[in-house]
Amino acid sequence: MTANDWLNGKFRPEIDTARQIAVDHGADFDELYFGTDRAAPSDQDYTDVVGYSQAVGLGAAGAEAEEYAETHSLKFKKTSLRRRGIYGRNLAIYYGKGDSMEPTIEDGDAILFDVSDTRVVDGCLYVIQVHGAANPEYYVKRALVLDGTVFFSSDNPKGDHHWQKPRRMDSKREPITVVGRVHWIGGWAD
Structure with missing residues (x-):
């Protein structure tokens, strides 16, 4: 499994794995894991x-x-x-x-x-x-x-x-x- 598979919705990694992928790619973990379109609760x-x-x-x-x-x-x-x-x-x-x-x-x-x-x-x-x-x-x-x-x-x-x-x-x-x-x-x- 790759970061690309994750981003394309083919799998969702465990939290620790997701954090490491974010670090490896210089990405913000919250944005990568939860997405930028997270809406505030209404x-x-x-x-x-x-x-x-x-x-x-x-x-x-x-x-x-x-x-x-x-x-x-x-x-x-x-x-x-x-x-x-x-x-x-x-x-x-x-x-x-x-x-x-x-x-x-x-x-x-x-x-x-x-x-x-x-x-x-x-x-x-x-x-x-x-x-x-x-x-x-x-x-x-x-x-x-x-x-x-x-x-x-x-x-x-x-x-x-x-x-x-x-x-x-x-x-x-x-x-x-x-x-x-x-x-x-x-x-x-x-």
């Missing part, structure tokens, strides 16, 4: 996901539902959502509040979840609603399925005295409803 490559100024508790106190939570949108690459199998699904974004899911989720992180996916899978993260004596509260917790019983727990139980032990989904006192499965967590690095 808005058509992205989709908007609605974000709500709704907090979701990560710590001791859950976040009460805000009936008129302010909305905005975040853009996600369609290809990324397709790879996860969630493009076109009912997605939403809430924001974490608290420390009981550290280091997985930090206070203030954006949390993308799929409202249409409420089937509990062991080890996955979910936005849940806990029904108690007061108003229902939202949390993000990790699912644990033990002997057919579903529990939810914190990743950092030392950060939250209310979630030091896993809680049963079917509790008679404070039943839990799954709102949606978490697929992405984003926040600013320190």
